Amino acid sequence: MSVLKSTLDTASEQFTGATEAMNTKLAEIDAEHSKALLGGGEKYVARHKKRGKLLARERIELLIDEDSAFLELCPLAAWGSDFPVGASTVMGIGVVCGVECLIVANDPTVRGGASNPWTLKKGFRGNDIATQNRLPVISLVESGGADLPTQKEVFIPGGRMFRDLTQLSAAGIPTIALVFGNSTAGGAYIPGMSDHVVMIKEQSKVFLAGPPLVKMATGEDSDDESLGGAEMHARKSGLADYFAVDEQDAIRIGRSIVSRLNWKKKGPEPRAEIIEPLADPEDLLGIVPTDLKIPFDPREVIARIVDGSDFDEFKPMYGGSLVTGWAELHGYPIGILANARGVLFSEESQKATQFIQLANRSNTPLLFLHNTTGYMVGKEYEEGGMIKHGSMMINAVSNSTVPHISILLGASYGAGHYGMCGRAFDPRFLFAWPSSKSAVMGGAQLAGVISIVGRAAAEARGQAFDAEADAGMRAMIEAQIEAESLPMFLSGRLYDDGVIDPRDTRTVVGMCLSAIASAPIEGTANFGVFRM
């Protein structure tokens, strides 16, 4: 046992200021989450309820095991776009009859549940999560199909949704569709491509074309029910495997399908007895300073998220700006890489590379805690081989086959974001704290670089440099980059799986590790050529 001792001064001005700032940011994020909770707004929610239908979240609540947690994913998708926050779906990991499943529910109160470009991106992310972690998929379908005004961005890429579903099935991962309402045109292939299909009496409507289009195409007169109703599909077409009498019945049948999958997780079991962290998780609110230039000790975070605050540090006296070590979280073994003083040097890069190799030898998942401004620049460091050492770390991260989870605590800038397993490096899950920021570099630095380049270009052309215009440009660019580096903006673009309350980190990572253990965990010895 190497129990971390906290030296956090919770009475300090820095801690109280940081806590206050974090609470403000959490309130802002909560306000955005509330927008997703409201779906399409009061009018459409009331109309939906008046029709005697359950809301998307109510359907999920009834589907998952009583009092079990639901790990919602990408709730801020589409934030900052022309489409409502949440992207017309509710998606997450929930436990159904003891089986962790990926659940995706259309929200029919948002523009008829139609799929816009962000709905697709969110759905694809869900399919990736299901594939990588071997999670059965349950689709709660009620959608007007493609969002017609944006069809140019939906129609062609949207085909992947159906390809993914059948490839999941081919990989032995069950897919279940519970059809609560409309599932038209392309949407008809959701039940069409699923292993198990439940339809609801006088409520499910599944057809390639609705009555008006059929009339136009063939002149045939038809109605919704005879063309694509549950009874027709259960008795005649055979597309429905189960005929439910109402929504509750469909959910009951969905649960019984899962209970008969004979599903077994293929990863390791967690340790039976779990010790909670000894340090208080409430303090996680005040650890990241408001000014991200001020460093903080990530051991204070580790002490508040791992079992018993027990952490065996690897190479503690070498490459001090990256903390590496072994711990357990909710009974699952993990290796942790956490930035300590922002910049990554050659030593840190080599230490990370060795650590990642070791984790692959022992089939241990890795947790990356980001607070980095990137790899060190400058003549001395270039000469010292900074590029090749940083590349070693990126090589190790890219080719490592144990599951990775990334949490952005503070800064996540430049190639440091890559080396710490940023989004493009396919961590199984990536969440951000409200205090985090991510961009190619800081706004001031980026504006400064543009200014220096602009000044040199003006000189080369023999033009006078307009200092006033340059100052205006710098201020504008700095503000733009700052706004684009904030978690709400990045979450809206699906560059993370959600912005979380720091106090929930242990629970969220624990749920991820449990979901990850649905698939086998196997490390590799195969890395790219390491430059020496």
Ligand code: COA
């Ligand atoms: N694309 C864009 N917007 C859509 C849409 C779609 N596919 N389907 C519905 N909407 C919009 C509607 O225009 C309406 O907007 P408004 O309230 O601003 O007027 C809103 O969503 C709600 O639609 P509404 O028809 O009032 O809801 P409903 O619950 O009574 O019916 C549907 C829902 C899905 C049955 C019905 O809207 C429909 O048939 N849509 C077209 C389905 C289709 O043919 N899709 C083919 C796609 S490939």
